[in-house]
Amino acid sequence: MPKNSKGREIAEIIPQKCIACQLCIGQCPVSAIDMDGGIARIDPEACIGCGKCFDICPVEAVTFEKPRKKKMVGIGQKTRPLDDYRGVAVFIETHEERGADVSWELVGEAKELAEKLETRVLGFVLGTGIETVANKAVAHGCDVVYMVDNPLLQTYLSKVYGRILVQLCDQVKPEILLLGATPLGRDLATVVATRLETGLTADCTGLDVDAQNRLLLMTRPTFGGNIMATVLCLNNRPQMSTVRPGVMKMPEIVSNGRGEIRTLDFEAPDEVLPRIIDFIPKAAEVEGEDIAKAAVLVVVGKGACDARHLSMFEELARLMGGTIACSRPVVEAGLLPYMRQVGQTGKTVAPKIYIGVAVSGAVQHLVAMQGAHRIIAINIDSNAPLVQIADYALIGDYLEIVPKLIKGIEARMRSRTG
């Protein structure tokens, strides 16, 4: 058992396990813990061996051998009566009088969570001309839909939408509030969580509940997708989460949905609001080139970053009914624009077929494309990380492989149609 010079039994950090969350630093009563090179370090001479760092550490990176049971820190310090809060609410995002796909996915997920909690699914619909959306919310499984229909809500302004959602939460008191992790949803969720002083977990890819404690278990990728973290919001309500589109299953429509729709009034704020001067929709052409929506992506990697061969990759993409994308070094080299970058600092994609040409597969790239249905990797290096996870790996020089693929695919298509 480690002891310091004063003979105290002390706690130690296991560097390989430390995730640099710094929770122990805030917990240490004698300020004995510091961050050192991204890892917590306990000063053995300052440590008094209280074990508080051991209790709080979420990943068991602290060794502490005094006989003692790990305590659950936090639970039991209720700051407000949580029992008033019931129901799983979903903010239903609307664009041009249509509900966003991710919102319906969330209603489906909310239904499952609500069943485990034995509570109701609530829908919050804001906008103008949204009655069909409210009806659709009922058809997808909402028990009660709260609708605020007003011409002033035609376009999203965080101030206005935020205020209404805060009012709704104060009035309806849902225990859980889910939003899609879209630009609008992530913006709005933060506004609401800050006003309500409650916990918000961004961009979740998994949700579950601890029904006994009525806690939402929110799982999300963090640290550039290198680790998954499950996050709790113990003492504040609602427990809020934004959820990545396309992760949850689309629920089936029930024609005999029995939910009711309640219409609420909207008071126009009397302050000066931002003014939307213009909206420039993405041209249909550009929209078709949106790598986040393409069914097939031919992804150019650092090893194929050569302007002379771009047309060849485009041809392969066209042949498969897709478009081209790239990894970060290709954008940095100026060969393709940022809008085509797949990766942590680019776009997250989940095409039906992903074809990586000389993409080595850095972690930041992999986290943004692992949702692809099928992965094909073309690479000279059979040890490249992308090759390791590919469903089909073609080892060799892409300059020889790609033209043959194009010919081979064309021939097979011809023989099928012919």
Added chain:
Amino acid sequence: MGRSEDNKLHIVCCVKQVPDTAQVKIDPETNTLMRSGVESICNPYDLVATEAAVQLIERYGGKVTVVSMGPPQAESVLRECLALGAEEAILLSDRAFAGADTLATSYALSQAISLIASNDPVDLVLCGRQAIDGDTGQTGPGLAIRLGYDLFTYVSEIVGVNLDENTITVKREIEGGTEVIEGRLPALLTVELDLTSTRYASLPDMVRALRQAIKSWGANDIGGSPERFGLKGSPTSVKEIFAPPVRKGGLVFDSTEDKDQAIEDFLDTFFEKEMELLVELLGSEGG
């Protein structure tokens, strides 16, 4: 809060020191993170925010103040921003801030910026869209709400500032297109990576940045309620951490020996195994 008398801009940039996630690798044997020797860098989005702020100052006059919350080592990212052209740097460093989630972070930052503004009114706060370690994108918007500033997220272009009208016009990248929107100052923007590209600091600027004093503020300096800082002020807590599921590799076709055969084999296998998918994708031509 209005602009100072001289009709120049005062911009505050919030920056974060993060581990360079590009250097992080997964040990394929043990499936754990290999972080030894991973450098700490300035969050790339925040560097873009600082560069954009400096460009605005070059256009309209005024000054840029950079603020970071973190351990004493986070000073290095502030110096990087000073080298880009920021005039003043403040580090919020206190054990009381440790373990903060985004709600507690935006609280501490809002206290600090209110203090900065009480001496020198703030017109604009610029933040990165998100930090590359946490990827939440919540600190900036939360800060705007706490400060009561107009909030503009996902900004891809700052069209202009009107000092007489006290307004700012920006372009935002949102679902389906680009929004051009005008709001009042003070405002808070969270910026996209392609808003601008960061300049290379000149040697004299780097030397100046290294020599400049950086203010360090603790919880007592910025005031506010101690129970809203750090761990105590954070409603969320991490329950567990685990490795992401790893996709298993599949079939390998090695064309380094027999080129034509390997590619033919691949195509035959692919068209046989994935026929359903191909028919779905290629529709009429395929099916």
